[in-house]
């Protein structure tokens with residue numbers, strides 16, 4: 001079968017790398033892809049949100065499955081578009097419809113869902129310009145630090161954590177006044193949770209699910225988790241503190257009630273769910289849902305899946321995931337992200353990248369492209385994710401850091417302390 005992957009990051013290269021190994025695959029296309037996806041499939045020159053071009057590609061290239069990487073096309077309704085079009089509605093889409101994508105697109109929607117289905121999460125109150133006094137009251141009842149979240153998508157920048165109550169009140173007002181545009185017309189105020197963050201992922205057909213490996217990512221630009229937030233600077237899977245008891249808790253109290261809750265609410269869902277968790281001892285609370293895989297977590301999670309990912313996707317589309325089991329590699333996988341100098345602030349694209357021998361790692365491209373003279377050049381803040389396996393995180397990381405010695409581009413930066421807290 002021919003498959004189309006939408007997206008252009010490290011996550012999509014990891015998907016493409018894995019799908020390319022499937023005996024079920026005939027041809028693999030990625031739109032728009034990057035210089036890495038071009039090594040394992042055929043890049044198509046249109047954006048992941050260009051619905052007309054997606055339709056044309058499905059027809060011309062006889063695509064029989066579409067896998068959506070990023071949230072943007074999902075929130076814009078790519079799944080609804082495909083199933084709503086007579087000519088292409090037979091093509092299954094891995095990735096939820098627009099309404100289900102609201103689990104990621106609106107923090108308030110997600111909180112209401114969790115409360116309705118008794119899924120453990122932080123207490124919250126939704127602030128709007130009409131209830132400012134009640135919002136201040138809820139805020140004043142919380143222990144610092146104060147957590148303020150823009151309701152809508154804000155490119156990972158919409159969450160503020162503030163120590164001082166008066167400052168939190170001022171920030172709340174400024175958010176409601178449009179600090180993050182339409183995304184912060186509503187603000188979810190949350191109780192502050194304490195513990196260690198971790199993520200876990202499932203692939204679901206709306207009734208059944210297979211659980212993928214858990215992972216921990218590193219969001220800050222600086223070592224010791226200092227400095228500005230980024231899309232993610234590295235990841236580790238499995239997470240050493242995640243024992244069977246914790247996994248059991250997460251399955252019983254979080255994953256199963258989520259999938260059952262979607263079903264009970266009549267929300268069709270075919271695709272991946274990302275659970276952002278705050279772990280404390282052997283229990284956890286949900287910080288957020290994402291309606292797709294995380295990046296760079298995918299670059300450690302996918303390499304740990306031994307089963308055929310395409311077979312799992314086909315089963316998800318056919319609603320037969322209950323007939324599937326998932327085999328995992330027990331080794332640790334780590335990834336270290338190489339980023340452009342200046343990121344997450346200003347940086348310059350188009351820097352030539354040299355990749356030498358890296359036999360001990362998988363080099364996933366994130367922000368790269370092939371230039372007109374066939375050179376691989378930088379094309380984004382996060383450029384390359386270097387993934388390795390090991391018997392433990394230290395062995396795996398040693399291989400990633402060793403491989404990085406053979407990769408260079410002008411201004412390249414990476415964190416040398418991924419996994420430091422584990």
Ligand SMILES: Nc1ncnc2c1ncn2[C@@H]1O[C@H](COP(=O)(O)OP(=O)(O)O)[C@@H](O)[C@H]1O
Nearest residue numbers: 122147156157158159190191192193276287288
């Ligand atoms: N209730 C909370 N208590 C403590 N920290 C939180 C809480 N909610 C969010 N955070 C922190 O803020 C980060 C971003 O919040 P999240 O809900 O994941 O929003 P987004 O990923 O959309 O920016 C989390 O990864 C976590 O570090």
Ligand SMILES: [Mg+2]
Nearest residue numbers: 156276287288
């Ligand atoms: Mg998050």
